[in-house]
Structures are given as C-alpha cells and as structure tokens.
Amino acid sequence: MQTDAFHVFDTTLRDGAQREGITYSVADKLAVARLLDQIGVGFIEGGWPGAMPKDTEFFARAAAGELTLRHATLVAFGATRKAGVRVEDDTQVRALIDSQAPVVTLVAKSDVWHVERALRTTLEENLAMVRDTVAFLRAHGRRVFLDCEHFFDGYKHDPDYGVRVLDAAAAAGADVGVLCDTNGGMLPMGVHDVVADIARRADIRLGIHTQDDTGCAVANTLAAVDAGATHAQGTANGYGERAGNADIFAVIGGLVTKMGRDVLPDGCLTELVRVAHAIAEIANLAPDTHAPYVGAAAFAHKAGLHASAIKVSPELYNHLDPSVVGNGQRILVTEMAGRASVELKSQELGVDVSSRPDVVSRVVERVKEREAAGWSYEAADASFELLVRDELAGAVSTPFDLESYRVIIDRREDGALVSEATVKLRAGGHRVISTEEGNGPVNALDRALRRALEGAYPQLAKMELTDYKVRIMAGRHGTDAVTRVLIETTDREREWTTVGVHGNVIEASWLALHDAVRFGLLGSATPAL
Structure with a gap:
C-alpha cells in the first residue's frame, strides 16, 4: 500500500469523466480503476453515488467484489448537507454512507462570493454545513477529505474565510483540506504563495486540485507540493472539463524524478506508459503522442x-x-x-x-x-x-516481380460503387493473376496482391491492412502536387507502417503496399513452389 506520508489521489472517474466526448460505462469505470491501481495511486475517486446512477452502480459492484484493489483505496465524492437541512435527512449524504466507500471527499464552498451568490446562504451556515457533514461521516467510520471549491479565487476576495472553512473541517475530523483552483486561472507563483500562507495558518493537512485553463495545472500542483501540500490530485492524461485537469502521470513523474518524492510502491513507476495508453483506449481517445513522460514522442x-x-x-x-x-x-x-x-x-x-x-x-x-x-x-x-x-x-530484394496491375471503379445502376483490382505477377516460379473486389480501390488492390502471393507465401493470409492515411503534398517549385500514403499492417503478432509517394494516389498506395508485403516477409523461408 502507498504510505500515508504523501497522497497521490486520482479523480479520472469523477472529474476526468467531465471531459467533452468521454462517456464511461460501469464496466469501463471498473477497468479504469484496476489500471490506476496498477500504477500505485493511493486513492481512486470513483464518482458521486446517489447523484449519478452509473456511479451508484459502480460502488455497488465494487462492494460486491468486482473490484479488488492492491494499492488504492476507493473514494466516494459528494457534497456537504444542503443549507437548512439536517444532515441526517440529506439523502445525498446518506448515499455516501450506502456506497460503502471507506473514504469520502466532500466538496464545500470556500469563497464568500460563492457562498452568498451561489449557495445563497450565510457564511456561518456554510461553516455549519461543513462541520455537520464531516462529523456525521466520521461517526459512521468514514475517512473524510474536504475539497475547498474556488479556494484560490476566494482567497483574493477574503484571505481568511477559506482558513475558517479548513478549521471547521479539521475540528470535525477531516483528514485533508484540498485547495482547489476550480476555474484554473492560477499561475505557479501565486499557487506557491497562497499554499505557503495557508500552511502557516491552518492546522490541517493540505491538498491541491488544479485545472489546466492556463496550461499550468501540473506546474501549479508541483508548486503547491513545494509549498507544503502533501496530497496531490489529478486525472489520467489530464482528462477533465474545459482544458482539463492536472495530468496524474506528469504529476507523478515530476514528484518522483524531479522532486525526489517516494510516492509510489516499488515497481509501479515503469507502468505509467502502459496504463496511460490503456486508459486512452477505454476513453476512445487517441493517446497524446507528445504528452510528457508517457507520450510516444516524449523521448x-x-x-x-x-x-x-x-x-x-x-x-x-x-x-x-x-x-x-x-x-x-x-x-x-x-x-x-x-x-x-x-x-x-x-x-x-x-x-x-x-x-x-x-x-x-x-x-x-x-x-x-x-x-x-x-x-x-x-x-x-x-x-x-x-x-x-x-x-x-546492394540491391532491392523483392519477393515477387510485378507484371502489371489494374484498378477499376464501377458505379452500378443502383448507385453502388464497387472497386475491382487485377494484379499480374511472378512469385515462387509461377505467373499468377488475381482479381479481387473491395470497398475501395486500395482495399481491392491489397486483397488482390495478397491473394496472388498466398500460394507462394501462405503466411500472408494472416496479414491485414489496419489503417490507411493519405496526404496531398503541395507542389513546390512549380511541380505538380504529389500524394503521400501511409499504411499500417499487422500479422496479429506485430504491426508496421510503410510509406509510398507518387503523383497518382493509386501508385502511391501500391508502393506502400509493396513495402508492407516485403517487410511482412522479412526472414521468411524460400517461397513454396
């Protein structure tokens, strides 16, 4: 288990799920939680039970044994009791108990503007809401973290009220007061100054939660840690509302490799790339190739x-x-x-x-x-x-000699488009002619080529084209534009990419296909005769 000296707190399944375009099923949420556990985070915030039906189901299935965590502790998210409502009567607070999560994160207003204008209650009632809810959850055996929403903006309006909120939470038994840059407008220098000041005045462990609206979420998180925070929140790949959250992988990378903080269990740091890419797949988003630490282009x-x-x-x-x-x-x-x-x-x-x-x-x-x-x-x-x-x-090695190819596109009376390709070549001592149809000219050409060669190279039956990209290159120095084609191929054991360039898109595709087959046959035995 992660030691309690420093908390790495992940909120991919709650705050990260607010990113535009992400919709997790309950099965997805369980899979993401398992992956996050494999990198050794200390806490995984699973969502808001009682407010979101999928989150309620997620916690129920986790409690039923579908989620076994080796390193992390599961956290439920919710709000303090409503203004003017007894905590015992607040159904949302009761749902947090029913989730059976051992830790609860409560969100509370820490900005006087938000208390008076959004909650439309008094500053004292807001403090009572914090005290009552934290004490109620503690009485039911839950560990409590308090997310102080809009803390940094609130500090500008009244630098003392946020401290009063933290003190109220601490007096009721909360473990951590998390300072939230909810609007994401802070810069590292300001974050450092505020956290350092609060660390001197508040008697509670401090955490940090940042948004990336200024492109500084990771830097703001590390600045807060440098100023005294020992609880850092983030999301996988920086997923989140608007510009996103602090990327938990970059935060961990900075904490461990730059700040010397031993925040993960042994052997977990090397899992960052694998887990980052796996979570991107579940989110149905392409991994960011240029992400720090974990991107394919990072090094x-x-x-x-x-x-x-x-x-x-x-x-x-x-x-x-x-x-x-x-x-x-x-x-x-x-x-x-x-x-x-x-x-x-x-x-x-x-x-x-x-x-x-x-x-x-x-x-x-x-x-x-x-x-x-x-x-x-x-x-x-x-x-x-x-x-x-x-x-x-000293020469181009090729597994076959092309005689010719032809591609025809046939638009039929019913409006259907059918592509047909014919390939004539010599391979394995034989002249072969193959004709195939496809859903496009390149698909037809690919199928005809592989069918023609399968007699000589049976292993080609396992090969298939998995991606096809075309880019029209602008002409230079008065020359005509040319087409660049990239083709990705797999044989179910490995994947490779080849390129072809020509003024004609079909010939460019042929050149890329030709390389794809040549590469797929590297090291193969003599062709069958």
Missing part, C-alpha cells in the same frame, strides 16, 4: 545534432532514462538526419550498420533526396528498415 529525437550527442551519451539530450517510466527513446529519420541518426535508428530496428560507413552515407543521401520529393520515414519505420537492408544488400 523522440529528430535533429541530427541531437542524435550525434545521444550516440555519445543518451543523457545529453534526455531529461531522464525513458525506461524509468516505461517509455523508450526513438530516433526519427527525416531530411534533418545525419550519420548518427541513421546509425542509431538502424540499431533501434535491429540492423547493424556500424561497420559500414559507405552504407550509412548512401542511406543519408537517399533519405534527403526522397524527403525532398515528399517521402517521410518519420512514421514509417518498416519502409526505412527496408531501405537500409537494400543498401546493405
């Missing part, structure tokens, strides 16, 4: 100058060893690439060119020439590896 290097230094020592251009957080270093090969980039990228792909400076020179020149013509190997590692292997072999 990717493009400039030749960087690669030259990394070849000497990776620490020269990496702020930490990527493997610490479960990530890896990547070298991107583009027109900026130099010899070091090609050597490191080849090594990354398992091709040794260290003893072949002539090959490295030729690859550098070919990459620069092709990039100038619109090719891009940055996202097409398979095509780059084939280019290197061809230069090592």
Whole structure:
C-alpha cells in the first residue's frame, strides 16, 4: 500500500469523466480503476453515488467484489448537507454512507462570493454545513477529505474565510483540506504563495486540485507540493472539463524524478506508459503522442545534432532514462538526419550498420533526396528498415516481380460503387493473376496482391491492412502536387507502417503496399513452389 506520508489521489472517474466526448460505462469505470491501481495511486475517486446512477452502480459492484484493489483505496465524492437541512435527512449524504466507500471527499464552498451568490446562504451556515457533514461521516467510520471549491479565487476576495472553512473541517475530523483552483486561472507563483500562507495558518493537512485553463495545472500542483501540500490530485492524461485537469502521470513523474518524492510502491513507476495508453483506449481517445513522460514522442529525437550527442551519451539530450517510466527513446529519420541518426535508428530496428560507413552515407543521401520529393520515414519505420537492408544488400530484394496491375471503379445502376483490382505477377516460379473486389480501390488492390502471393507465401493470409492515411503534398517549385500514403499492417503478432509517394494516389498506395508485403516477409523461408 502507498504510505500515508504523501497522497497521490486520482479523480479520472469523477472529474476526468467531465471531459467533452468521454462517456464511461460501469464496466469501463471498473477497468479504469484496476489500471490506476496498477500504477500505485493511493486513492481512486470513483464518482458521486446517489447523484449519478452509473456511479451508484459502480460502488455497488465494487462492494460486491468486482473490484479488488492492491494499492488504492476507493473514494466516494459528494457534497456537504444542503443549507437548512439536517444532515441526517440529506439523502445525498446518506448515499455516501450506502456506497460503502471507506473514504469520502466532500466538496464545500470556500469563497464568500460563492457562498452568498451561489449557495445563497450565510457564511456561518456554510461553516455549519461543513462541520455537520464531516462529523456525521466520521461517526459512521468514514475517512473524510474536504475539497475547498474556488479556494484560490476566494482567497483574493477574503484571505481568511477559506482558513475558517479548513478549521471547521479539521475540528470535525477531516483528514485533508484540498485547495482547489476550480476555474484554473492560477499561475505557479501565486499557487506557491497562497499554499505557503495557508500552511502557516491552518492546522490541517493540505491538498491541491488544479485545472489546466492556463496550461499550468501540473506546474501549479508541483508548486503547491513545494509549498507544503502533501496530497496531490489529478486525472489520467489530464482528462477533465474545459482544458482539463492536472495530468496524474506528469504529476507523478515530476514528484518522483524531479522532486525526489517516494510516492509510489516499488515497481509501479515503469507502468505509467502502459496504463496511460490503456486508459486512452477505454476513453476512445487517441493517446497524446507528445504528452510528457508517457507520450510516444516524449523521448523522440529528430535533429541530427541531437542524435550525434545521444550516440555519445543518451543523457545529453534526455531529461531522464525513458525506461524509468516505461517509455523508450526513438530516433526519427527525416531530411534533418545525419550519420548518427541513421546509425542509431538502424540499431533501434535491429540492423547493424556500424561497420559500414559507405552504407550509412548512401542511406543519408537517399533519405534527403526522397524527403525532398515528399517521402517521410518519420512514421514509417518498416519502409526505412527496408531501405537500409537494400543498401546493405546492394540491391532491392523483392519477393515477387510485378507484371502489371489494374484498378477499376464501377458505379452500378443502383448507385453502388464497387472497386475491382487485377494484379499480374511472378512469385515462387509461377505467373499468377488475381482479381479481387473491395470497398475501395486500395482495399481491392491489397486483397488482390495478397491473394496472388498466398500460394507462394501462405503466411500472408494472416496479414491485414489496419489503417490507411493519405496526404496531398503541395507542389513546390512549380511541380505538380504529389500524394503521400501511409499504411499500417499487422500479422496479429506485430504491426508496421510503410510509406509510398507518387503523383497518382493509386501508385502511391501500391508502393506502400509493396513495402508492407516485403517487410511482412522479412526472414521468411524460400517461397513454396
């Protein structure tokens, strides 16, 4: 279990679920909770039972044994009793008890403006609402954290009232008073000053909850910790309303690798990348490739100058060893690439060119020439590896010889569009003709090519095209525009990406398909005859 010296508190399932476009089912919520537990967070806020039917069901299923947590403690979220209502009679507070969650986070107003204008009650009644609700939950054996909503804005209006709210919560038995930058308008300097001041005046453990409206949520969280907060809240991948919340993965990365805080159980830090991407899949959102620590590009290097230094020592251009957080270093090969980039990228792909400076020179020149013509190997590692292997072999190795291909699009009387492709080639000592239909010209061409080759290479039956991207490149120096095609392929064991470029989209697609098949057959035995 995470020690109580520092709290890493995740609110992906409550605050993070407020992001536009995210809708979790109860099964999704259970799956996300299990993933968060695997990175060793101390607390997982599951939602608002009694207010949201799915959240009520989530807690019921968790209590019934569907959620076993190794590191984390489950937290229910709710509000203080309503103004003028006895806490025993508040059904929302009763739902928090019924959730069976061992910890409850209560949200309370800490800004005089919000108390008087939004709650429309008195400052004293608001304090009584805090005291009564915290004491009631404590009497029922619950641990209580208090989220002080709009704390930083309220500090500007009245720097003393927020302290009174914290004192009321502490006197009633609350463990933590969380200072919330609800509107997300703070900057790190201001957060640090306020937290440091409150730490001197309030007799309760302080927490921090930040929104990212100024792009400073993570920085604000770390500034608060530096000023004395020992409870940090965040969400997976920064999901949340408006611009989002503090990204829990970046917060953890900063706490552990930059501030020396031992906030996770042993072995959990290396799970950050895997869990970040898995939660993105459940949320049906593409992982942010440029996210700090966990993004696929977080340790990717493009400039030749960087690669030259990394070849000497990776620490020269990496702020930490990527493997610490479960990530890896990547070298991107583009027109900026130099010899070091090609050597490191080849090594990354398992091709040794260290003893072949002539090959490295030729690859550098070919990459620069092709990039100038619109090719891009940055996202097409398979095509780059084939280019290197061809230069090592001194010739282009191909598993078949193309005689011709033809693609026809037939618009029928009923309005249906049917694409048909015919491929003629020689493979395994035989001339093969294959015709296939598809839902588009590239799909038809892909199916015809693989069908033609399956007799010689049966393993191609496992291959399938999983993604197809087209970009029209603007013409330069008066030349016509060209089309760049990226194709992603899988054989159910691995995935690879290839690229093709031509003025004709079908030929560009063919070039990418050709590379996809060549790469898929690397290391294969002699074709069947």
